[in-house]
Amino acid sequence: MSSFFTSQHMPCAECGASVRAGERERHTCDPERRLEYRIFQMRDEVARLDISLGAFLETPEGRFAQWLAERERRNPG
Amino acid sequence: MEAAKLIARRVLEEPWTGDFDVIDEFVAADYVGHDSAEPEPIRGPNGVIEFIQRYRSAFGGARLTVDDQLAEGGKVATRWTVRGTHTGEIAGIGPTGKDVTVSGLTISRFAGGKIVEQWTTWDTLGMLVQLGVVPSSAASEVH
Numbered sequence: 001m002s003s004f005f006t007s008q009h010m011p012c013a014e015c016g017a018s019v020r021a022g023e024r025e026r027h028t029c030d031p032e033r034r035l036e037y038r039i040f041q042m043r044d045e046v047a048r049l050d051i052s053l054g055a056f057l058e059t060p061e062g063r064f065a066q067w068l069a070e071r072e073r074r075n076p077g
Numbered sequence: 078m079e080a081a082k083l084i085a086r087r088v089l090e091e092p093w094t095g096d097f098d099v100i101d102e103f104v105a106a107d108y109v110g111h112d113s114a115e116p117e118p119i120r121g122p123n124g125v126i127e128f129i130q131r132y133r134s135a136f137g138g139a140r141l142t143v144d145d146q147l148a149e150g151g152k153v154a155t156r157w158t159v160r161g162t163h164t165g166e167i168a169g170i171g172p173t174g175k176d177v178t179v180s181g182l183t184i185s186r187f188a189g190g191k192i193v194e195q196w197t198t199w200d201t202l203g204m205l206v207q208l209g210v211v212p213s214s215a216a217s218e219v220h
Contacts, residue, residue: 005211007203011175018160018176018207040164040174 016040078148085153085185086143088192092129093141093159100125105191113198136161136177144180153185163208170208177207 009018015029016037039046056062084103091099100122110119112128119128133139139161147154158180163173181199185192205211 005202005206005213007200007206007213008180009178009203009207010213011173011177011207011209016162016173016175018178020178037174040172 078153081151081153081185081187082146082148082155084187084190085155085183085192086146088185089155089157089183090141090143092126093133093139095133097126097129103191105188105193108191108193108195110195111197114201132159132161132167135163135165135167135172137164138162151187153187155183155185157181157183168205170210173208175208177204179204179207 006021008021010021010024011017012019012027012029014037015034017027017029017033019027057066087099088103091097104122104125106121108119108121108125110125110128112119115128119125136159139159141157141159143155143157145156158178160176160178163170163175163177165172179200180203181197183195183197186194202211206213
């Protein structure tokens with residue numbers, strides 16, 4: 001769908017930074033800003049991961065995984 | 078009129094830092110604000126605070142900077158720019174994480190050393206284009 005609507009500033013599709021029309025060709029993404037932007041886009045997925053990880057750790061398999069990890073941490077190698 | 082210009086600047090800029098004292102100090106109790114994006118007038122200092130809070134909660138770290146001012150006959154005209162990151166819901170649009178830059182013009186009318194009325198027009202369409210809810214031409218997109 002095309003439109004004549006434009007804006008002097010537009011967010012960069014890669015990093016979300018607001019870039020002025022005349023500076024679009026010269027824009028380079030700040031790696032930190034790009035990482036923040038991508039994590040923000042994935043925030044629902046990250047939240048779901050936290051919930052499912054918490055649920056897994058409550059299962060017998062998850063409790064065993066925690067016990068094993070703690071054992072390996074105390075006795076490396 | 079230099080004092081009025083300074084007051085208009087402070088009333089526009091300072092609330093975006095989270096400091097609302099300037100509104101109680103310089104916005105009249107019977108203040109009326111006319112905003113191009115608002116169907117109803119903004120009334121009183123509390124109305125101004127609620128209006129700014131709504132945008133601050135949607136745009137994390139947003140700041141308003143004054144670009145230019147003119148003063149004449151008890152009125153101050155201020156051209157400004159707001160920059161912020163869209164981290165909360167606004168107009169039904171969920172957070173996008175995008176940085177947004179929006180400009181506008183406010184005319185402030187003074188009486189008794191306080192702002193009694195303001196007329197503001199701002200680039201609402203530009204904000205919607207930047208948030209990606211209004212299609213823009215391919216040439217205007219970055220990357």
